[in-house]
Amino acid sequence: MAAQHEKPDVAVIGGGAAGTMAAIASADMGINVVIIEGNDRLAAKIDATGNGRCNISNEFIDDSCYHSSEKFDSNCFFKTFGRDDLLDFFKDHGIYFHEKNGGAIYPRTDSAATISSALKQIAEESGVTVLSGRRAEAASIDKNGCFQINMIDNDGHRSDLETKKLLITTGGKAAPKTGSDGTGYGIAEKFGHTIIETLPALTNIITAESLKAAALIRCDASVKLLADGNEIGHEKGNIQFKTHSISGIPVMQLSGRAAYYLGKGDKCELKIDFIPELSDDDWSGELQRRMDNAAVNGNLTLAEFALGLVHPKIASLVAGKLSLVAESKIRNLNSDVLLKFLRTIRECHFELSGVGSFDEAQTTAGGIDLDEVTSDCESKLVNGLYFAGEILDVDGKCGGYNLTFAMCGGYKAGRSAADSLIQKTGR
Numbered sequence: 001m002a003a004q005h006e007k008p009d010v011a012v013i014g015g016g017a018a019g020t021m022a023a024i025a026s027a028d029m030g031i032n033v034v035i036i037e038g039n040d041r042l043a044a045k046i047d048a049t050g051n052g053r054c055n056i057s058n059e060f061i062d063d064s065c066y067h068s069s070e071k072f073d074s075n076c077f078f079k080t081f082g083r084d085d086l087l088d089f090f091k092d093h094g095i096y097f098h099e100k101n102g103g104a105i106y107p108r109t110d111s112a113a114t115i116s117s118a119l120k121q122i123a124e125e126s127g128v129t130v131l132s133g134r135r136a137e138a139a140s141i142d143k144n145g146c147f148q149i150n151m152i153d154n155d156g157h158r159s160d161l162e163t164k165k166l167l168i169t170t171g172g173k174a175a176p177k178t179g180s181d182g183t184g185y186g187i188a189e190k191f192g193h194t195i196i197e198t199l200p201a202l203t204n205i206i207t208a209e210s211l212k213a214a215a216l217i218r219c220d221a222s223v224k225l226l227a228d229g230n231e232i233g234h235e236k237g238n239i240q241f242k243t244h245s246i247s248g249i250p251v252m253q254l255s256g257r258a259a260y261y262l263g264k265g266d267k268c269e270l271k272i273d274f275i276p277e278l279s280d281d282d283w284s285g286e287l288q289r290r291m292d293n294a295a296v297n298g299n300l301t302l303a304e305f306a307l308g309l310v311h312p313k314i315a316s317l318v319a320g321k322l323s324l325v326a327e328s329k330i331r332n333l334n335s336d337v338l339l340k341f342l343r344t345i346r347e348c349h350f351e352l353s354g355v356g357s358f359d360e361a362q363t364t365a366g367g368i369d370l371d372e373v374t375s376d377c378e379s380k381l382v383n384g385l386y387f388a389g390e391i392l393d394v395d396g397k398c399g400g401y402n403l404t405f406a407m408c409g410g411y412k413a414g415r416s417a418a419d420s421l422i423q424k425t426g427r
């Protein structure tokens with residue numbers, strides 16, 4: 001470790017999206033900054049984001065894009081450094097963006113490595129020192145208000161580092177293979193912070209029953225999450241069936257809340273409408289037409305009876321829920337059963353048994369209680385301690401919201417730490 005970095009003014013634990021932005025913001029204000037990163041390089045997780053394309057932000061951002069157990073005020077949070085500032089920050093370094101799929105923003109190269117490489121380059125240019133391959137095991141504050149960080153490197157060697165300002169940006173528990181294994185929560189707890197229960201979010205949802213009949217089928221649907229019969233959330237879009245789970249963006253958006261209500265012991269269900277675009281009028285006309293057809297065309301199978309409404313494998317899944325077989329001739333089924341079959345296509349209930357693990361999740365619901373952190377991401381309990389990114393109790397929807405939250409929060413935290421040092425020393 002270089003001597004001048006044994007006592008950096010700012011130390012950042014975790015060089016992901018939030019931590020790297022934080023370090024750059026401090027360093028650009030002339031502050032001596034060190035990042036302690038467990039991986040061999042900065043921002044490794046970013047390479048996996050957006051299916052390798054990095055959906056960094058979104059044209060549309062408001063409170064409804066974020067979830068927290070406290071009220072998260074997006075206007076307030078993004079006021080001093082928001083989406084446009086983030087995109088301008090990258091544009092100032094030659095990185096351009098384009099918008100896709102109704103608002104999602106990606107680097108114009110459509111390569112996530114553009115963003116991770118840019119962060120690495122900018123950090124270097126700004127003079128940030130990176131202690132890679134080193135994990136922080138613990139941190140404490142002494143009577144002079146200085147922080148001590150205990151680290152261990154990949155070879156098991158231990159060392160300590162002292163700093164005036166400490167930023168903890170260790171991420172959550174999602175995708176632990178990328179380095180975010182949740183150790184940051186323990187470090188924060190030692191400073192007296194409350195950790196709201198952490199749960200996997202933006203993951204698949206596991207059903208109590210087999211979905212084999214429709215495995216690998218994708219379709220557009222509307223999905224409602226019910227907990228003990230009460231509607232908790234509602235999403236629309238493309239979903240995919242696996243043998244015991246359902247994935248796709250609408251389901252992922254509901255997964256954090258499903259994990260929470262399942263944990264409380266509520267009976268959780270997904271109520272799926274397989275033809276959400278049909279108006280009530282069109283649907284009642286369609287029901288009438290199909291029932292009239294059934295009266296004269298009893299040779300149709302149940303799957304053929306649903307032809308054009310849903311994929312035959314979805315018809316088979318729905319039939320199975322009513323203990324029917326998709327190959328049955330409809331002449332052998334009475335009209336009440338046929339009507340029930342059609343209505344179930346619009347209101348199909350699947351009981352849930354769990355959600356995907358942290359290994360499969362894209363983010364973490366829960367984390368450091370927002371009530372204990374200022375809008376500049378400083379701890380309200382310990383002066384000079386900051387948190388940003390997924391470690392906080394905020395999880396965003398799919399669509400670039402998590403990276404925006406992490407990077408903007410990181411930048412604000414780094415700038416705020418630097419500001420406070422400059423005010424103190426009059427530099």
Ligand SMILES: Cc1cc2nc3c(=O)[nH]c(=O)nc-3n(C[C@H](O)[C@H](O)[C@H](O)COP(=O)(O)OP(=O)(O)OC[C@H]3O[C@@H](n4cnc5c(N)ncnc54)[C@H](O)[C@@H]3O)c2cc1C
Pocket residue numbers: 013014015016017018019036037038039042043044045046048049050051054055056057134135136137169170171172174175178179180181182183184361362363388389390391399400401402403404406
């Ligand atoms: C597959 C996948 C796809 C995703 N796609 C998108 C997307 O397209 N858009 C979007 O907005 N979000 C996406 N996300 C979510 C987004 O990547 C995260 O929310 C975001 O990276 C969080 O940033 P962070 O800096 O808080 O944490 P992280 O990016 O997880 O960084 C934390 C860093 O801290 C390091 N660290 C942890 N503990 C220690 C320690 N004790 N000592 C030293 N270092 C430590 C880790 O190695 C890691 O580098 C995706 C996530 C995944 C897993």
